[in-house]
Amino acid sequence: MSCNNDENIKSCIILCGGKSSRMGRDKGSMIIQDKPMIKHILSTLNHQINEAIIVLNEQSRIDKYREFINPQDYTYPITFVEDKIKNKGPLPGIMTGLSYINSDYALVLPCDSPYVSEKYVNTIFCEIDNNAQAIVPYHDTENKLKTSEPLHSIYNRNIIPIIEELVNEDVLHIKGLIAKLDTKFVLIDNKKIEKKEFRNLNRPSDI
Secondary structure: OOOOOOOOOOEEEEEOOOOOOOOOOOOOOOEEOOEEHHHHHHHHOOOOOOEEEEEEOOHHHHHHHHHHOOHHHOOOOEEEEEOOOOOOOHHHHHHHHHOOOOOOEEEEEEOOOOOOOHHHHHHHHHOOOOOOOEEEEEOOHHHOOOOEOHHHOEEEHHHHHHHHHHHHOOOOOHHHHHHHOOEEEEEOOOOOOOHHHHOOOOOHHHO
């Protein structure tokens, strides 16, 4: 599938800064089907994006991830960055990642969603609208915001000041951010976008 955005730089931010308290161990480096979970996502992104920013919450984890992620395995450059504000959830991670991208928009993905497909990546990038600050998939037309998937969404880098303001006010719920933005919602219809794309692994029982 091609779209009007094919010639634009496509950036992806992968969030790995969580505590993984429910899983009990670092999720991105967990072995799923013979390789670390994050490498499933990185492989899917081959030929789909132009750059990836991996956000981790401390330098020691950056060093650990560099040991098993070989940049030569991928068709795009990978930048490892340390979360500027730690232990405040995904909002600061998105803010940190957006400050490093070389494009106006970036797809945000969590490191614990190994089932994201090339089709989804291509589809959501094709939904970019220069009038929107966010492109957000959702499940239920009756309540788009409540049933949205903000950690599989695209954000414009111009929202950095909005995130900073929310974090300074200790408003950390990511759907609170979406409510403040000019958001384009995209229905998860099980045709163009399938529900299985959003399955993530939070607990040992999910594996």
